[in-house]
Amino acid sequence: MNLRPILLTPGPLTTRDATRRAMLQDWGSRDPAFIALTAELRERLLGVVGGAGTHVAVPLQGSGTFAVEATIATLVRRTDRLLVLANGAYGERMISIGARLGLDVQTLRWPEDAPVDPAAVEQALQADPGVTHVALVHCETTTGLLNPMAEVARIVARHGARLLLDAMASFGALPIDLATTPVTAVIASSNKCLEGTPGLGFALVETSVLAAAEGVCASLSLDLHAQWRGFEANGQWRFTPPVQVVAALVEALRQLEREGGPPARLARYSDNLDVLVQGMAQLGYRLYLAANLQAPIIATFRVPDNVGFVFDRFYDGLAERGFLIYPGKLTKAPSFRIGCIGALDRRDFERLLAAVAEVAAAAAGPG
Known part of the structure; x- marks a missing residue:
């Protein structure tokens, strides 16, 4: 070979030489230069989907699944009801996460070769006004199927619920515009369409929603509210960050802009x-x-x-x-x-x- x-x-994916070279430098996680790099990372992530002014970017150590679990654990309370729309393995994974967290999880399922049906979502939300959050996988990488995110988002918003979007396989390539599409949280990772390296997930969350989520998460390390407050306080990660992965992702985001x-x-x-x-x-x-x-x-x-x-x-x-x-x-x-x-x-x-x-x-x- x-x-x-x-x-x-x-x-993981094939990366560019410049992305790999960005990982050759060592960084002090509390050093002003790395704090500035983290700030650039957060700003650029928001810029990819038009989230500046409405959402905040919260990066987290680990794979995309860590970020999905952290988002659900931080934003969905035990008194809430989560409806997961599933037509593949990654929708099923969100169902498992909700169950592990002890949440009230409802499900709508479709065959793996069929997209989520907005009409069925509308009907389900009409029938159950207790649903507070809806989770959707934008591009279900079980098969490569694209779900109708914008249509679902409008329906969810009309019913007063909040959409949690797994954009793991779409962020950075497929259209997502938070200025026009009502999505409470967009979740993705460093190593797919952004063409960074593995090791970092992130959530872009509506600022007002995240601000109200203090104390919801039962996990110390997966608490996005606490992670966000740490960044806002001093620009630093609460726990040791994957510094080379951050550097590679910032370089990859610069390349995305140049492309x-x-x-x-x-x-x-x-x-x-x-x-x-x-x-x-x-x-x-x-x-x-x-x-x-x-x-x-x-x-x-x-x-x-x-x-x-x-x-x-x-x-x-x-x-x-x-x-x-x-x-x-x-x-x-x-x-x-x-x-x-x-x-x-x-x-x-x-x-x-x-x-x-x-x-x-x-x-x-x-x-």
Whole structure:
């Protein structure tokens, strides 16, 4: 395998040289230079989605799931009711988080190849006015399906509830505008469309809502209110931050701005997806989702009908050629996933398709 393989997964992702170089410096976590870097990070995160003036950015050590759990634990009280809209593994994970926290969790579920239905959400909120919070995954990376976030947000707001948006796989590329879309909290991480490195999650939370959340969270380290108050008091993290990951993410955010922001990144990812889907179709691999539901984040392909196809051989053959696809199958149907995001463009996907063509015959063998 090449020393620097191309990562075609939901994350971690292939990063740029400048992002990796940003991690070479050591930082003192209480030093004014790192405090300034954290302030830039928080400001830039808000700028990605138009949240300045209404929301505050609260970064947190750990993966995106840490940030999701912290947001739910901080904003949803035991006396509240959380409705989770689920059509994949990450919606189900939020249901599990709510249950572990001892919250009143209600669920609406759809098949993993079907989007959340806004009409069903409307009906559920009409039937249960006790719902205070609604949780939605923007892009469900179980399959790569894009859910109708803006429509759901308007319905939730109309019923006086608060929307908690898992934007893990969409933040930095797919459109999110907090100036026009009523979302109480947007949750994401450093290592997906922002093209940073793993190790940092964050939530952008309405300032007034977070200010009222003092004492709600039962966890010391996951308390976003306390984390926010710490930043506001002295600019410092309450506990040891992943300083190199912060530096890499700030550099990645600067690169996002230079690229042209989320619209330009979406255009590049969309082009990656088009090259991938067209080329894979020519090689006999069909998308799992209907094309109109497919987000340019990660594509799920059905395992070929050829009974001789052996995924492990297919995966190993691509890995030997420097391409790491996602080996985990989350869908109920036999499938595999190939990511479209990261510091990649159509030339990388043209090379991938050539590699797929080379290994396809070798991957097909006796069942």
